[in-house]
Amino acid sequence: MSCIEQLKYKLYLERTSFKEAREYIEKNSEEVYYVDPGYKIFKDYYIIGVPPVAMGVRGNEMLFTYVKPCHGTFVMGMDSEEEIARLRKNEAEKIKKSLKKGGEKGKAESKPAPIRYSDIWKK
Numbered sequence: 001m002s003c004i005e006q007l008k009y010k011l012y013l014e015r016t017s018f019k020e021a022r023e024y025i026e027k028n029s030e031e032v033y034y035v036d037p038g039y040k041i042f043k044d045y046y047i048i049g050v051p052p053v054a055m056g057v058r059g060n061e062m063l064f065t066y067v068k069p070c071h072g073t074f075v076m077g078m079d080s081e082e083e084i085a086r087l088r089k090n091e092a093e094k095i096k097k098s099l100k101k102g103g104e105k106g107k108a109e110s111k112p113a114p115i116r117y118s119d120i121w122k123k
Contacts, residue, residue: 007078015072018050021065024075029056029063033091041083057084
């Protein structure tokens with residue numbers, strides 16, 4: 001595993017909150033994708049954060065959050081057509097899965113949501 005600081009990147013925000021990072025990416029990107037925490041980029045790095053974790057595309061540059069322990073959350077940008085293509089492909093597959101009949105969406109709808117707070121804790 002290598003260090004992200006060895007890659008060529010641009011730093012847009014530093015020592016910010018997850019919310020501010022997400023808002024920056026949403027406002028400064030041509031395309032925005034929301035990934036789950038743990039999404040892997042550049043073969044060695046995992047995106048962590050509070051969902052929804054935004055990843056943006058602006059031209060050939062991918063914008064993403066990077067958390068450095070003891071230093072906070074950063075918004076970084078890197079030129080990578082390969083990573084952008086992989087992100088678009090993964091998101092397209094996620095959409096196709098949710099549209100299939102009997103998928104996870106169908107299972108979730110079969111169980112009614114609890115009506116009261118106390119019902120959540122009933123077994």
